[in-house]
Amino acid sequence: MLAIEDISSLEAIRLLDLAERYVEVSRQTDKRQLVLQGRTQVNLFFEASTRTQSSFEIAGKRMGADVMNMAVATSAVSKGETLLDTAMTINAMQPDFLVVRHPSSGAAELLAQKVSCAVINAGDGQHEHPTQALLDALTIRRHKETFEGLTVAICGDVLHSRVARSNIHLLNRLGAHVRVVAPSTLLPSGIANFGVEVHRSMETGLRGADVVMMLRLQLERMTGAFVPSIREYYRFYGLDAGKLRLAKPDAMVMHPGPMNRGIEIDSDAADGVQSVIREQVEMGVAVRMAVLDALSRNIPGGDNA
């Protein structure tokens, strides 16, 4: 699984249905599944991540796989080994799944061309983060009956966000009406051609929205001045109770995490009754279990192989 752009709406819905089952499983006392028994999953993270890496680790373990986390900071990568060398080395150890996160767009694609196991993109640069979009869709579906006609406002640093790209592709495909809300300096060029409505102010962008999805301001990716100051950004684009009132009264507040409290979202909005941010984390494990399950059927030794 490399990109949402390659997945049909039917495949996405099947994954969401499968994930529902794993939500139930995860709420049981005994969570053990045997689907991936004997399988090896390697989490290869070239970028610091707490939540995605632990989510994939828990998902893999619940499914019965042997999970290994590759600590990149202490590995050969810091000794100058290239991405492909590292991947080929791991590939030689015969894993069944490689979960990859990398700061460069296209890194997962490059790996998938060279290794023989299933590759799951856990975020590549500013390109895609497919399991995040699936978990967001699952969270939305559990609160709203249908995606048809739903207005989803994706707000903030769209330019640097792989989460935004994957969500735009998936939600569009599922029939939702997607808006992006950001200052022009944080919008990728040609974004209107992605099939979204483009807004430069929260006032128009949030009006009547069913879902308000906030994005992390990726200060670490900014190599130039995209916004003048945190203070100004918060004033115009930070989600607070006042701005949230513009959306529908039952609008959901979402955030892929980790949050910059007081920058793109304030604590009232993040922890309020409309927030589903913690539920997103729970859905993340279920979605990843579903993705591993679905992929396991298509690798050597799987049901459909």
Place this chain on the structure above:
Amino acid sequence: MINPARQNARRRAYVNAEIVAPAQGLAGRGGILIEDGWILDVGPKVTKDSVGSSAQITDCKGVALIPGLIDMRVFTGEPGTEYRETLASASEAAAAGGVTTMIVMPNTQPVIDDAAIVDFILRRARDTASVRVAAMAAITKGLQGELMTEIGLLKEAGAVAITEGTKAVASANVFRRALTYAKDFDLLVVQHVEEPTLSTGVMNAGEAASRLGLSGNPAMAEVIMLERDLRLVEMTGARYHASQISSRQSVEVMRAAKAKGLPVTCGVSIHHLVLNENDIGAYRTFFKLSPPLRAEEDRRALVEALSDGTIDVIVSGHDPHSADTKRLPFAEAAYGAIGLETMLSAALGLHHNDGVPMARLVETMSSMPAGILRLETGRLAPGAPADFALLDKHLSWTVEKDGLRSRAKNSPFERRTLEGRAVETVVAGESVFAYARR
């Protein structure tokens, strides 16, 4: 006393060819008679009968005979990174592509910023390369963009122009002085037109880049540098050549500058004429170029500008890179593609598919660069050096990694079938390449 037999042995003729040498007004059936590396006669009068037994005769069987190509933008790894390419290996690729003169860029280690290094290149080329080699020297010491090189001494050592190769001189003041000083020595100044602070992206800015999540490099970065430079040319009167332009807007800027009568010319890489940003597909790094491949609309504007004379020369932009700098995530991979061996074949595609006349293609790769660089090659005329190529316009061949002569294999045409290619290449009267059908 000249021994007639020996004289005859040195004298050779290629007859029954379709001669395409627009700068000399030659088009049609004819031949060429050469002796000791020089052209004695060329044209319809040179036939099997007219030559008789005075020379060794090759029957071209109707294939085209064109001036040897001059490639104004070639990078090798010599000196410094010979694992990428040497002058010798690049010259093999050149010969296979009908290129008889390659102009190497100063981006070597050490940089060609000193007369001694120009001398080194020319002597290494004389001893190891199978085609002619000339060098452009750096505009500033170490390509640092600050201190001017010894422009007069570099010219004396044989440098045909000055350039920073892969980057522009960012400081308007430094560039103005370089233009002013170079004018006194009547030396051409060649600029890579990209405004550095605006060109931090890795592909063309736009929807395609946004979808791939790659940072974009807007066409405006090129236009701004070009417009700045043209103002400085207006001010200084120096001879200026934009190494490669890549966008529709730059074409308009060049067209206006030429209409004004400024002493300016420009080039385009063969890759920008036949490929566009969509060829990058799923992060294919062999298509990562500087300037980046742009939209189809830009490509079409470039082809039109080539036809109408706004663009003066086609270059290969030959830039060899090994797997360790190319088999990386797109943003981290090196810029550049090889092209010496495929430039002519790809250019013929413009004739076959886009209707660009053969004569125009030939002159943009021979007499035009020769004129800009003031070389004595690039023409088919009595008294000129005997550099030419035989070209089978319809011979189709597939670009295979293992068949490429360049030491590096980063060709964007890999596994593509191209129509037409050089079947024999002659430099100074010596055959340096003959195509063996496989």
